[in-house]
Amino acid sequence: MSLPNEPAMTPEIVAEHGLSPEEYDRVLQIMGREPNLLELGIFSVMWSEHCSYKSSKKWLKTLPVDGPQVIQGPGENAGVVDIGEGLAVVFKIESHNHPSFIEPYQGAATGVGGILRDVFTMGARPVANLNALRFGEPDHPKTRHLVAGVVAGIGGYGNCVGVPTVGGEVNFDPAYNGNILVNAMTVGIAPADRIFYSKATGIGNPVVYVGSKTGRDGIHGATMASAEFDEDSDEKRPTVQVGDPFTEKLLIEACLELMATDMIVAIQDMGAAGLTSSSFEMASKGGTGVELDLDKVPCREEGMIPYEMMLSESQERMLMVLKPGREAEAQAIFEKWDLDFAVIGRLTDTGRMVLTFGGKVVGDLPIDPLAEASPEYDRPHEATPLPPKVAANSLPEPADYGQALKQLLGSPDLASRRWVWEQYDHMVMGDTLGHGRPGGDAALVRIHNSNRALAITTDCTPRYCKAHPETGGAQAVAEAYRNLVATGARPLAATNNLNFGNPQRPRIMGQLVGCVQGMGAACRALDTPIVSGNVSLYNETNGQAILPTPVIGMVGLVDDIERTCGIALSEPGLALVLLGE
């Protein structure tokens, strides 16, 4: 199965693909022969940390994911929660940390594009975007450029697509100097009985590619997202993906139009590891095989080879399985929106992924064994001990409280974020409530044509997580919960983005374990299950790891929009009341 002009497999090539020698042994076992480069590439992305969650899976399983309101927990493109009156809210948060450090505008923009697709893939119209951002020290030479680029990129994409960006958070700490965090969350609303899933079924059904053409973008992005940076990362700059929000807007409208019919069997966006992970996951969930004719893949550039097509991370693309015989009807919808549409394969009963190009088989891999053998590690972890209590009276009293207050208000972590959210269209779609605009505890977005609303927030305080991961993880959940309750909402469920350093270091792994345990305990105590999430590891440069940053995104429901409140002290003479300890 080796292709002409192909280098022989060497330990170097295997290592370049991010596979350990033990993992490569498993590849040989599964294949029963040496893989060719295309097949190795497929293993490498499928088994990357990004796609396989190999370090975190064991711990993610401990999170509470069920509840009477949950329609779909983790494992699909996004979580789905029942909100009554025939509707469901669909949401997820996702990181785009590494790409945003390399090219802040495009990295952040394509991060927003990716999470939007995760949500409308499930049949939901996106109604709100949020983000959680972490940068290095304000006067670090790179920070200004990174902040400006990331904020412009988030706005550039979300504003153009026409989904309001209604909230988020920004923190600064030297620990993020070499690894910024860009986490983006999308919330959508769908009819509760018309949720779309990625499970491919129906032997012989056509596999259809829609959206933009495939280029040589971000090949190996998924593997990069799972590797540490070093001194020459700046030099190795891989081809960066460029987002096209206009095409995404058309894709949203075309997909929702198609979803209003009964033509779709399964659908999945092509995210990290593009065509490989989407086709693999769809077939694996449905227990089918899949045959793809790569000659049919719409390509942007001439001379693209199968390896590039399968690993490209070009944006604004989706893969669907249609009911047989409906291709022409579906195609007409995509043509109306000027989008590419191509039948590129079909489902088979072989349990294998067979790739052909130029009339020849160029790749042939078993699906289940590859997916099931995807590594799962119980990495050694070392707990961070509870720090000693600091008595409040052991700290010097400020000489001038006015001065102290000014200093607090002017500190980068507390200063006004107006400069950020004024660059986001936070009102488009006409449902952002007046006191649910950015600047309050949580965003309030009316459910269109109703008097109910969603309350949404993202929260995490990384320095708490560093001091004691378990407490910090629990605190992030509690803070998000309080932010929702403060607007008058009833919290429903949460999503989470686990951002950590290198999990192969026991100390870092201990942070992850602690944060997840704290998060889980708080979610259980507050009856707020986690329905989706994302993990971003290896956020470290030259051994300097970021602060443990388990971001929580939480969604709540308001039954009557007349009965919500904001934070404005709107008139003189009102009483201020302090609640709690």
Place this chain on the structure above:
Amino acid sequence: MKVKVFVTLKSGVLDPQGKAIQHALGSLGFSGVDEVRQGKLIELNLEESDPGKAEASVRDMCEKLLANTVIENYRIELEG
């Protein structure tokens, strides 16, 4: 000295604007047009009159600000 800087997307990088322009030209009835790419032209005036020094300084400006060298190439043209 007048200087022109041409900033273009590296080949292989998606150019959504070029794509949209090409499509619009098609709808306007112009046929036989392809490979449309949009770049930037930055014109500036430099006090420096030594061509070597001017070029070096503009190159520095490109690296630091005018071009995003992750996805863009640049070309400098000095004028008399």
Place this chain on the structure above:
Amino acid sequence: MKVKVFVTLKSGVLDPQGKAIQHALGSLGFSGVDEVRQGKLIELNLEESDPGKAEASVRDMCEKLLANTVIENYRIELEG
């Protein structure tokens, strides 16, 4: 035939981008830079091989779409 179109703002039309670049160059420590203007460079490939016809057709594209002649000038360059 490869064609380049340069679209620049008419003199007298305010150029916020040029102004911002000039300011940013100043803050980066580049001195003696002024009259910074930002324009567009549009590259395209034409099937047409007759230079006269190509030029006429591109001129038409400029008038109809590529330039806003209220505020912009354009210049066409045909390449071999």
Place this chain on the structure above:
Amino acid sequence: MKAAVIVFPGSNCDRDVQVALRQSMGREPLMVWHKDADFDEVDLMVLPGGFSFGDYLRCGAMAARSPVMKEVVRRAKAGVPTMGICNGFQVLCESGLLPGALMRNASLNFVCRDVHLKVETSQTVFTNKYEAGQVIRVPVAHHDGNYFVEAETLAAMRERDQIAFSYCAPDGGAAADANPNGSLEDIAGVYNETKTVLGLMPHPERLADPLLGGIDGRPLFDGLVEALS
């Protein structure tokens, strides 16, 4: 009264303005897809905000050349009241129905916030429910709202009262931060010579519901209904 909202690929405030029109008219406006140049007779045409064709090349440039715009221009020239909000304003300038052009904001950043506007004249179908000189609060959300027009044209426009709205401080006075985009003489919206075509950067449809934080945009829609019914 019958109204049409012209929808381009990439328009994204089409539904927002549909809601505001429905609220004031008590009936649905016609939603017209840009490829459909042959739509019913209407009393009002609205070009909504958004990013038609991604705002690629120049904001509004490609939409201005789409099939439906030939018809919109023809009817607008024949006197059918026409309003362009935000991206719609850019389309109207690109199509030649309004003078001038909208350049990149002076800050180079997208800006989304409430601004205060002075209503310059109440003698139009669009502003008959406001008082001349009245200050209203309405949001802006744009990247290219920096209005520019040549001095000579501007003088003639002033002469004919073609300035519709100007950015101002909450008390109607001037203030350095009142103008969100650097536009010439704080211009936020302009009319054509006959004042039957209006283009404005701010979004009156976004503050036409008390729950969304205000209703200063509502009289514009109510006034249109009253004048055109």
